[in-house]
Amino acid sequence: MKRSQILIVVAAIVLVAVLFFLPKVVVNNEDKDNLAENQTTAAVPEGHSEDDGHDHGASAEEAGVEAHRTATPEQLMALTTARAKYNKATGEQSRSRVAVELAEAYANAAKYDSAGYYYEIAAKARGGEKSYKKAGDAYYEAFTFAATQERASELGGKARSMYEQVLKNNPSDHDAKTNVAMTYIATSNPMQGIMMLREVLASDPNNEKALFNLGILSIQSNQYENAVERFEKLVSVNPQHVEGTFYLAVALAETGQNERAKELFNKVKGMSADPALNASVDEYLAKLQ
Template identity: 55%
Template structure:
């Protein structure tokens, strides 16, 4: 379903997973820059969030040439520049784990909040689409370690704290993630990402009334938040407020013309109409 959250507690649909494992340090990497997997990544179909992204022969050639230069370069500054180029190329074809690896190399040369976050964000994207629990553990750990570095540089970086929280939500220490989300809300009561995440987590724990409250807060900040409106409909339907749920779903159809979103909404509307 197009509107399913990327990070949830139980692994039972593509894009949903549990992430465990201790944070990796920003200076460590289990990713070999010369491993042929990087070339494989460039040729594979893109992750669900970028299903229509395909690497062209020209892109594959450019990546291969850059990787050769990277492996041969001995100057750290020049190597960092090549790593930055490679990261951008991999991100463009939705190969986020490889992009994360190369941005991590940049951060080792030029450490700082922004460089750590670039690497962390790419690992986080890869983490959200991990196909196996083992892979999600590895990628979640990489993202955690790098986000911790971001927050050491800037404790008030709420975007990093939001994403870090979601890596912990599905781990063996989910309350650490909940605590981080609450810290974000305390610092910024109108933070859309935190409100949305807390709303979805309430749905996942069958606390539908609490979910409605969270999505009401979110939609007061952004009335046209597509995912928030969709999940408001889900929460309302679960509390038996079918008429209000239908209104929410119909609003989603108005504010998003994405075919997959439309199909998801139609499916819910059919279920609601069938239940009447």
């Protein structure tokens, strides 16, 4: 799966950089991972072409305009060419092959829901774990940019349906399972997502993605001691995990461990050239002086 784009959101209290689509939650103090309440966070959408010939449920303003604003002329030309080939293709085999080309063109232009739509067409025609994984990954990317709860629900459901086909054949695909878990976090049944993340860690205690997501959920619910535990484990597994190091510093600062937090914030500045992330680090360091 492609690495999700980093979305930096300066929060009123913790001023943290948010990676992936993540909900705000309240965690039961008696169980560090139990989820009692769910509220999703919205990000700027990257939609699909408004003339791609299918309806994903988003308005032209929400989906098409932003997509055309961010796509380069070269990407739009590739989309036009691939779409023309798809429209001319005859026969299921030929059409499914060109559907993959069109999906790739949409993915390259960051129009992930449209990419998912055409990857799904190819997957249903061809079958196979890899085909469904591509469709699931594209829908999951679109899910992370959902602008509304309704859109997140729609795209999350699409991603889950594709990943279910993957997990039928390969239940040990932890990346697919973790993504499914995060789509459940944004539903009325978030505990199902928490349980799935736990299952991933039970099978693979060093799984970075599951550790990261559980750590973020703890931070967003103000369970900072639990977050420290998750991120300590994460950075022990991968000392170069920039976001894990940042959030460990956040959690340490929120638990009063200021000197170690400062040390890690300064370490992050040496690890990342991202200006937004470094701005958040500087703001946090200023508060710790």
